[in-house]
Amino acid sequence: YKKEFNKMRGMGILYLQYGQPFTLASTGIKTYLDLKGKVVCAGSPGGSMHQQFFDWVRAHGLDPDKDFKKVVYLPAREAMEALKAGQVDAVMEVSTLPTPTISELALTHDLVLITFAPGYREKLTEAMPQYLPLTLPGGTYKGVDGDVETVGSGAMWGAREDVDEDVIYEIVKAAYSPSGLEYMGKVHAAGKGMSLENAARWTPIPLHSGAEKFFKEAGALN
Structure with missing residues (x-):
């Protein structure tokens, strides 16, 4: 962006998105x-998913430009069919x-969820704290019975800083x-992934004063 926009404020985390x-x-x-040395689908065409993926492989010392045989971009269903x-x-x-x-x-x-090699998840989250350490529960998918350690992010909603505090509080x-x-x-x-407990934990920008007021009253923010 050519012009800085610093008037946006967070209203809380809506739900978590898991790296899978x-x-x-x-x-x-x-x-x-x-x-x-593998052929990897790094996400959908025109999306930003590949940027996260490349961060995760770089944390393992791999160079996305040199260490893959090929990188392709496909919509989700086409990617699944290409894998099959x-x-x-x-x-x-x-x-x-x-x-x-x-x-x-x-x-x-027989599905396999690709995981971080031992020690590399901690290395990533220390260097790039925008990635949250998350656990994908065993049983989420058929055949994946054990918990899977991964990373992800919170989807946040927000408003301009100048929106009335009482309005944001009530929303x-x-x-x-x-x-x-x-x-x-x-x-x-x-929406099933929303919770008051996580709502104010990982916001990447400052909270709106109305949201901050509510979360403090609700005990979700110190």
Whole structure:
């Protein structure tokens, strides 16, 4: 961007997005280190998912420009079909849980979620704290019975700093009240991942004063 925009303020984290790069057991790939020399789908065309993926492989000492046999960009369903056909070795995904295409793949194939090699997740989160250490629960996908340590980020909503404090307070209060959280979980699958506990924990920009007021009153912010 040519002009700095610093008037945006956070209203809280809506839900968590999990890094879920995946492959098939037949490839022998288990960690990011195993991706060297492989054909990798780094996300959808025109998206930004590849930027996160490249951060994660760089944390393992791999160079995305040199260490992959090939990097391709495909929509989610096309990427899954390419993996089935052996045209790519691994597919990058960042999404809420569960991701429909991964769930579908796990019904007919031996799914493997690619993980950080020991010690590398800590290395990444120390150097780049915008990535949150997350645990993908075992049983989320068929055949993946154990918990999977990964990283991710929180999807945040926001408002301009000059929006009235009382207006933001009431909006945030409505969304994160028990009835509000129940409603959000009913109208969208991602809403099931919303919680008051996480709402103010990982906001990448300062909170709006109205949101800050509510979270302090609710005990979600010291």
